[in-house]
Amino acid sequence: MKFGGTSVGTPLRMKDVARLVTNRGRNIIVLSAMSGTTNTLVEISDYLYKKNVDGAKEIVNQLEVKYQGVINELFSTEEAKENARREVKAIFNYIRSLSKDIFTLFEEKEILAQGELLSTALMNLYLHEQGVNSALIPALDFMRTDKNNEPDPQYIRARLTALLEKHDDAQLYITQGFICRNAYGEVDNLQRGGSDYTASLIGAAVGAEEIEIWTDIDGMHNNDPRFVEGTTPVAELHFEEAAELAYFGAKILHPTCVLPAKLNNIPVRLLNTMQPEAKGTLIYNCSPNHTIKAIAAKDNITAIKIKSGRMLLAYGFLRKVFEIFESYQTSIDMITTSEVGVSVTIDNERNLHHILDDLKKFGTVTVDNDMAIICIVGDLEWHNCGFETKVLNALGDIPIRMISYGGSNYNISILVKQSDKVKALNLLQQNLFNS
Ligand code: ASP
Ligand code: MG
Numbered sequence: 001m002k003f004g005g006t007s008v009g010t011p012l013r014m015k016d017v018a019r020l021v022t023n024r025g026r027n028i029i030v031l032s033a034m035s036g037t038t039n040t041l042v043e044i045s046d047y048l049y050k051k052n053v054d055g056a057k058e059i060v061n062q063l064e065v066k067y068q069g070v071i072n073e074l075f076s077t078e079e080a081k082e083n084a085r086r087e088v089k090a091i092f093n094y095i096r097s098l099s100k101d102i103f104t105l106f107e108e109k110e111i112l113a114q115g116e117l118l119s120t121a122l123m124n125l126y127l128h129e130q131g132v133n134s135a136l137i138p139a140l141d142f143m144r145t146d147k148n149n150e151p152d153p154q155y156i157r158a159r160l161t162a163l164l165e166k167h168d169d170a171q172l173y174i175t176q177g178f179i180c181r182n183a184y185g186e187v188d189n190l191q192r193g194g195s196d197y198t199a200s201l202i203g204a205a206v207g208a209e210e211i212e213i214w215t216d217i218d219g220m221h222n223n224d225p226r227f228v229e230g231t232t233p234v235a236e237l238h239f240e241e242a243a244e245l246a247y248f249g250a251k252i253l254h255p256t257c258v259l260p261a262k263l264n265n266i267p268v269r270l271l272n273t274m275q276p277e278a279k280g281t282l283i284y285n286c287s288p289n290h291t292i293k294a295i296a297a298k299d300n301i302t303a304i305k306i307k308s309g310r311m312l313l314a315y316g317f318l319r320k321v322f323e324i325f326e327s328y329q330t331s332i333d334m335i336t337t338s339e340v341g342v343s344v345t346i347d348n349e350r351n352l353h354h355i356l357d358d359l360k361k362f363g364t365v366t367v368d369n370d371m372a373i374i375c376i377v378g379d380l381e382w383h384n385c386g387f388e389t390k391v392l393n394a395l396g397d398i399p400i401r402m403i404s405y406g407g408s409n410y411n412i413s414i415l416v417k418q419s420d421k422v423k424a425l426n427l428l429q430q431n432l433f434n435s
Helices: 011-021 037-049 053-074 078-098 105-112 114-129 153-166 195-206 239-246 255-263 317-327 352-359 387-395 418-434
Strands: 028-031 134-136 172-176 179-181 187-189 211-215 236-238 268-272 281-284 292-307 332-337 341-346 364-378 400-405 411-417
Touching: 011 028, 011 053, 011 114, 028 114, 028 195, 037 053, 037 078, 037 105, 037 114, 053 078, 053 114, 078 105, 078 114, 105 114, 105 187, 114 134, 114 172, 153 195, 172 195, 195 211, 195 255, 236 239, 236 292, 239 255, 239 281, 239 292, 239 364, 292 352, 292 418, 317 332, 317 341, 317 352, 332 400, 341 400, 352 364, 364 387, 364 418, 387 400, 387 411, 387 418, 411 418
Parallel strands: 028 172, 134 172, 211 268, 236 281
Antiparallel strands: 179 187, 268 281, 292 341, 292 364, 332 341, 364 411, 400 411
C-alpha cells in the first residue's frame, strides 16, 4: 500500500492512513514525504549550490518548525512526543551538517532523502503509540540501483525478504518510497515522484497479490472532469491502456513505474485516501474487452506537415525527417503519412525555428499551432469493428487535422484545434458513454 505526499500531508491525514492500514493484514506500507517537503529540500539544495549557506539554514529552520507542529498534533502522550522530537531533531541536525560551502550531487541526494525518512519515522512512532506492532524497514537497506541506474530486482528481493523475515513478529511494515542506494552504496533516489516505482518494485519483489496506490482522487476518470460533466471513474484498465493515457497528464501512473508490476502480472489499484470506500481503478493485464474506457486530451500541440515529391517511392525520406527532430531533442508524438507527405506533432516548441529551417531542405513545410490531441482509449484491436465509426460520427462537423489509429491495439488519436477541444470531449462523452 503506497500513500502519496498529500495522503500523509497533515497530522490528520496521517491518522487516517494509520486507521486505513491497521487490521488489513501484514502489508508493506510505502510512504512519500509529506507534501511540500521534497520541494523544500530541493530549495535548500538550490541555496547551497549557490553557496548561500545562511539562506539554506533559514529554510531548514522553518521546515523544522513545521515538523515540530506536526509532532504536537499527531501524538497524544508526552513520551511519544519526546521520542518523535528526538528522531526529527537528529534528521534536521544531519541536514545542517550537510549545509556547507562545498556542496555536490552527493550531499544533494542525502538531503532529498530526508523527507521520506521523516514521514516514515513519524508514522511508525504514531502506529506504536496506537498499540500497533509495526516495523520500520529502511529502504536504504534493500532498495538499490545498478551501474546503469536501473533497479536491481535480485538484490532487492534477497535483501527485502531477509529484512521481512528478521521482523516476522511485526503486524505491518513501513518503508520509504523514492529513496535508494546506487551501485556504489551512496544514497540516491528513483527520480521525483518515484514512490510509485518503489511500490511497484516491492510488490514485484515479494510477489504481492495486489499493489495499492493511495492518492487524493477516486481513480482514473473516463474523461476530463475539468471540461466534461458527469465523468465517472474507470473500474478496470489494461496496463497498455494506462500507458496510452500516461502522456495526457491524466492522474495515472507512469508506465516505467508500473513496469515491474505489469511484468510480474500484479494488479495495481488506484484508491482515494479521502474516500476509502470508493472502488477506484484496477489496472491489470486483462481488462474487459470490446469497450472504450476513457477519453483524454492534451493542449499546446504543434502539427508540422512536410510535403515532398521526393517522398514518392523513395526510401530513407522519413529517416531524414526524424533525424532533424532527434538532433533538436524534440520528441514526436503523433504521426500520419501519405505517399507524398508526412505530418507529425510535437508538444515542445523550443527548437521549432531550427527544426523548420532544416525541414525546408526536404520539402514544403506547413505549421498548425494551438492544436489539441484527443485520445480515445480502450480495447480497439482492429477486428473489433465499429469503434472508429462511432468516434468519427461523434465528432460531427468538428474539423479534424490528423487521425492516427493502428499504432497499438488500444487507442485512436485525433488532432483538432485547441478551441474545439471542449466541444470534442463533450460530444465523445455523450456518444461513447452516455448513450
Ligand atoms: N517525495 C518524492 C517527490 O516529491 C517522491 C514521491 O512523492 O513520489 O518527488
Ligand atoms: Mg508525490
